[in-house]
Amino acid sequence: MKDGSALRAALEEARRCHGDSWFAPGFAAVAVHHFASWAEAQSGPVRPVLRRAARAGYLFVRNIYSIDLPTTVKIGRRFRIAHAGGVIIHPDAVFGDDCVLRQNVTIGAAGNGDFHSNHPTxxxxxxxxxxxxxxxxxxVGDDVTIGPNAVVMNDVAAGTMVISPQPRRMLRPGARPAAAQQDPAGD
Structure with missing residues (x-):
């Protein structure tokens, strides 16, 4: 993305994906990411200035919206962060087209191996x-849905859904089972 027209097209597409809002936190994160990619492709004396502006934008989005989308992440077209807050993405992660992330999502490394090759695709x-x-x-293959609070540490085949186990229900200490309780209004 070397020329300004490609940057403008990418920003317009990102805005449409984020509800046509210039002010959505997810749009801000993706816009800064696109700007940083464009700034890296520039040359000459303007490049350091653009890189500092991109870094400032990244820090703003990370510290204000709590979306950590490093400039080195490879994102596909129409990448969408639906909700701000607690989004952490590994610097070397790779996303295809039309991916959606929601709040408190972590895309990261696991184990003690080589950090830079230990990322999800x-x-x-x-x-x-x-x-x-x-x-x-x-x-993670194409057309996959990963449900809320799921923890994924193995490959996921295309077209599947990953969900977390159903929560367990337990009585609190000293509580009686619901069947043994009487309705106070029905006496």
Whole structure:
């Protein structure tokens, strides 16, 4: 993305993906990412100034919206961060086209191996629910849905859905089972 027209087209597409809003936190994160990629492709004396502006934008988005989208992440077209807050992405992660992330999602490394090769690669049309964690050197196929609070540490085949186990229900100490309780209004 060397010329300004490609940057403008990418920003317009990102804005449309984020509800046609110039002020959506997800749009801000993706816009800064596109700007940083464009700034890296520039040459001459303007490049250091553009890189500092991109760094300032990255720090603003990270510290204000709590979206950590490093400039080295490879994102496909129409990448969308649906909700701000707690989004952490590994610097070497790879996303296909039309991916959606929600709040409190972590895309990161797992284990003690080589940090830079220990990242997830996600295919096209991957939808990641709130609180999900995708970690390690894994591949997530196309058309995958990862449900809320799911932890994914193995490859996921295309066209599948990953969900976390159903929560357990337990009685609190000293509480009686619901069947043994009487309705106070029905006496």
């Amino acid at each position: 996600l295919g096209d049309r991957v939808d990641i629910g709130a609180g999900a964690v995708v970690m390690g050197r894994i591949t």
